[in-house]
Amino acid sequence: MVSTCQDRETVMRFQQGDVDAFDELAHKYSPRVYNLGVRMCGSHEIAKDLMQETLISAFRGLDRFRGESKFSVWLFQIAKRNCITIRRKDRVSPDQLLPIEEFIPTDDERQTLQIADWRNTPVQELLNRELGERLEGAIAILPPDYRIVLLLRDAEGFTAEETAQILDLQVPAVKSRLHRARLAIRKQLHRYYRDGEHSHD
Amino acid sequence: MTDHDTTPHHDERSCKDLLEWLSDYIDGDLKEELYEKIKNHASHCKPCVAFIQTLQKTAELIQTKPGIDVPPEAMAELTVSLQQCKNEMKKA
Numbered sequence: 001m002v003s004t005c006q007d008r009e010t011v012m013r014f015q016q017g018d019v020d021a022f023d024e025l026a027h028k029y030s031p032r033v034y035n036l037g038v039r040m041c042g043s044h045e046i047a048k049d050l051m052q053e054t055l056i057s058a059f060r061g062l063d064r065f066r067g068e069s070k071f072s073v074w075l076f077q078i079a080k081r082n083c084i085t086i087r088r089k090d091r092v093s094p095d096q097l098l099p100i101e102e103f104i105p106t107d108d109e110r111q112t113l114q115i116a117d118w119r120n121t122p123v124q125e126l127l128n129r130e131l132g133e134r135l136e137g138a139i140a141i142l143p144p145d146y147r148i149v150l151l152l153r154d155a156e157g158f159t160a161e162e163t164a165q166i167l168d169l170q171v172p173a174v175k176s177r178l179h180r181a182r183l184a185i186r187k188q189l190h191r192y193y194r195d196g197e198h199s200h201d
Numbered sequence: 202m203t204d205h206d207t208t209p210h211h212d213e214r215s216c217k218d219l220l221e222w223l224s225d226y227i228d229g230d231l232k233e234e235l236y237e238k239i240k241n242h243a244s245h246c247k248p249c250v251a252f253i254q255t256l257q258k259t260a261e262l263i264q265t266k267p268g269i270d271v272p273p274e275a276m277a278e279l280t281v282s283l284q285q286c287k288n289e290m291k292k293a
């Protein structure tokens with residue numbers, strides 16, 4: 001909430017002629033746009049372009065921004081548009097669906113679930129480099145329509161309503177995709193821990 | 202006699218029926234009635250408890266994981282481009 005008020009105030013300063021006020025917004029949001037770019041487009045080079053194009057468009061369009069939404073939502077709407085343009089250029093696979101049936105635990109999984117000790121381990125202990133890579137890998141193979149919802153909701157912390165605004169979707173669609181995306185990642189992590197592929201350090 | 206006998210019998214079908222709502226459940230974003238239904242079910246279904254806990258941990262991991270650092274040269278390029286925009290704007 002504090003940060004939203006701050007953004008609003010910064011935007012106002014910009015609109016009153018203090019163009020350097022934009023630096024604060026760029027400093028705060030460009031890493032977030034960059035992260036979305038890396039994870040959506042799969043390359044640092046493209047992410048760099050996405051960050052650049054998004055922030056420049058925002059700079060040029062900010063005079064016309066009337067604050068109907070949060071600044072961050074508006075910015076990510078621009079990022080999403082740029083992201084689609086970039087991805088369209090090398091689009092190969094059609095949109096995939098993740099049916100819920102895929103995530104019903106098998107009997108085997110129901111058995112192994114209960115010995116899954118990672119469920120009770122603090123996140124900070126789990127988050128080592130190896131898991132980080134696993135997690136990124138699992139995110140990377142999600143169908144893009146699910147991946148972007150997961151990133152906006154869980155990685156960027158937008159609410160379901162804000163995510164719906166950014167992606168031009170209905171809230172139930174956002175929730176449904178978020179859930180399937182989380183289920184898919186959970187399945188990967190479960191396998192990872194069950195099979196003991198991870199190193200104990 | 203196994204320790205299975207101490208857990209009340211339940212229909213595995215309800216595990217499947219409730220699966221759809223587990224993210225809303227952990228996000229605290231469910232109507233009271235459904236929330237209670239899941240809570241109730243989980244109170245006697247160990248696999249579902251474990252499933253919910255691992256799903257919650259998954260969300261937490263994604264929420265907590267630090268982002269990727271922006272390479273300094275990418276930031277530098279952005280600064281240069283923004284400066285150009287500012288100059289154009291000042292001239293106009």
Ligand SMILES: [Zn+2]
Nearest residue numbers: 215216246249
């Ligand atoms: Zn169950």
